[in-house]
Amino acid sequence: MNKIKQKGIGFFPALALVMGTVIGSGVFFKISNTTEVTGTQGMTLFVWLLGGLITICAGLTVAELAAAIPRNGGLTTYIDYTYGKFFGFLAGWAQSFIYFPAMLAAQAIIFAQQIDNLFGVGDVWLKPIAVFAIISILLINCLGSKAGGILQSITLVVKLLPIVAIVIFGLMQKGNVEVSLIPSTGDTGINFFVALGAGLLATMFAYDGWIHVGNIAGEMKNPKRDLPLAITLGLGLVTVIYLLVNLTFLYTQPIEDLKGNMNAATETAKILFGQSGGKLITIGIMVSVYGALNGYMMTGMRVPEAMAKQGLLPFSQLFTRITSTGAPWVSGVVQLFIAIIMVALGAFDSITNMLVFVIWAFYCMAFYALFVLRKREKELVRPYKVPLYPIIPLIAILAGIFVMANTLFTQFGLALTGIMITLLGIPIYLYQTKNQQS
Template identity: 40%
Template sequence: MSNNNNEMKKELGMGAAMATVVGCVIGSGVFFKPTAIYTATGGAPGLAIIAWVVTSLVCLCAAMTFAEIAILIPETGGMPVYLKKVFGDRVGYLCGWMQTVVFYPGLVAALAVAVANQAKLFLGDGMVVPVAIVCIIIMVALNCMGAKVGGAAQTIFTVAKLIPLVLIMIFGFIRGNGNPIFDPMLGEGLKFGSVLGQLMIAVLFAYEGWTNVGAIAGEMKDPGRDLPKAIVGGVALIMAVYIIINLAYLWVLPADVMMNLESPASAVAMQIFGNMGGKIVSVGIMISAGGACNGFILSGSRTALYMAEQGDLPGSKALSKISGTGVPINCIFLIGILGAIYALTGQFDLLTNLGTFVGWVFYTLTFAAVMAYRKQAPDLKRTYKVPAYPVIPIIAIISGLYVLLNQLFMAGPDARKVAVGGIILVLIGLPVRAIFTKKKAA
């Protein structure tokens, strides 16, 4: 797989794979996105809860679809590898370019900013950007120690982040006020269709990361056995956690209050446990976002490695280097440096909306690739098949198209600017590819 004397080591088992899914996904969205969600609904809880349920089911359909192709092509690199095999070099390249320069570093930055925003409870305002960059540096250092260390760290982060979730879910219902959960459904003057699309893009960020395990498949001991369990099982577990905790939030604080809070989960925790208890839970939330940041660096560097090995990135020869610890050390630095640059914005929602939009362009193509590959290679042995085929993949594809078209045409000028900006950043990859194609030909 690598052109180096050192090769990527197959050290990751089922535990690390599941931890990568759960650890990357449960990061910051479930703790911070209620603000954007309830702002979109005008402070009404009903449609927000419906959006959590509907989008969770969409993600489950997406996970069941994605797992089929991830198992058939268990190579380090993930989606760019799948799309190249099914739809050709150009589509695969654009996916890898998107993930390397926009998606992974953008979401690494967003998660680091989430850590920094939470740290304001202890450090005060004015330290968001420096703390975010320090967070990225720490996670880069962890990943440079080897896949085994990075996987172990991800497992520890995952266990640690479940503590604030469990505490809020249990004590939220015990000590909460019992606020309305479905009434009102939507604020006055708002349109159901356009608001639902905005809610779905916010909820989809909370699920972002479940595909990351595909990027590390080449380092798994038994991907054929462990990948479907990690992907589908992980998303099902996250779905249950997300729906329960959002009901717990509302049980403690009403939606029209949460829409005005920068850190709604911390406010809920302080309401339940008091100031000191709330700060302790806030530390757990920081660990949660930091763990997700670690997971995105782990997965993003493997996609960058795949691109470098194809000779598709500036400095590909150096980026292809595998360190003595068996990791693509320069690719880790690349994702970290780009993430630190994005973190200079200090903008959580901007970065998450950008990353989620461009990510779902290629997720939707990957769902279509599952169906196309059934026709291209009908006799290929499939140890796992999407259940209820073709209904589940079609649901995933239609849902993806709805979210993307909503952002472009229905969700308002700010959402449209983010979507168009994301498309431009992706399309910049075409002239870059043309340059490197000429160099290869020469």
């Protein structure tokens, strides 16, 4: 039977962690993609609402696993515990060499675009600036987790300022744009289910981060009471914030001006606050994105290190090398180089859609693990159980399958790339396990 760690995290710290983990750059920049693939205002807001509801179901489902298996490792640990080391390795491989590098690349691209918005450096400098941003974050994190943690705390506060300002001033203005709340594609010629799937794929990037919420279960005073409440209220508030921000964008600018426009947040800020005020908001957005970049570097560089300690990666001795402050710098450098390749090859939406497709395959495995363990290990200590079982886990599973299936049909090349990179881990796993046995 599992011993559950009882420490000092109460409800409000848990709520703050939920919201702080999820809110990142997607809230500012996915309006470009969602309006483009859905075609209408109503459908855009609908996919943001539906994405939030799905995320709440996903968070509540994984929280049961986190409370029952209170160990470090998160997603990889749940899959390893349920399905064995092979699938646990693939989950760790996908996170180490697709998910986290792709997150770094995506955030860095957005950061570079904000520099361009402020100083007009030109497109030729976007990729070098993006690369420099990732390098600078790696150097900061090589100073140790304390340095990264200080930066994360500062940016957590700053990231809320542009959101609050845009929503309050945006909804107070007398808008000239008609906003429809009907979730249809109208006369755009876009198929409803294609728009729904592509829109959800886009919003899932903005909601991503919820998987880390369950990691605090073993350190909560009362996980049975506080964990589901923190997840439901926290992700519910995030959903409301995202809806209000996107409603402000749609209320401020015609939808045709938002489609495919990665500068929609900056242009909205300029409309609301003028040229100077818009620049201040852009700086706030830029700091928020830099903080998100820092968060993914802090957590990402430690995943291959953990795998290497188990002897699961080639050159494991290298991946476990740390600085004098305890930072796994080789793991960080490897993820840096993969992220640089992604910056050079792909745009923001292509990168984020691929990482969402890949990671949701493993999320669905984690959701199904709930059913496996309920049947296989009835005596497992579960300080918290998902409410409305099996409805909420089934919603999470079906939503994940729908998003992945839609991606396969509508963006086959992107999905195939993610699958192939994931499957590259199989020969490495077989080689490493064979070496360990010999």
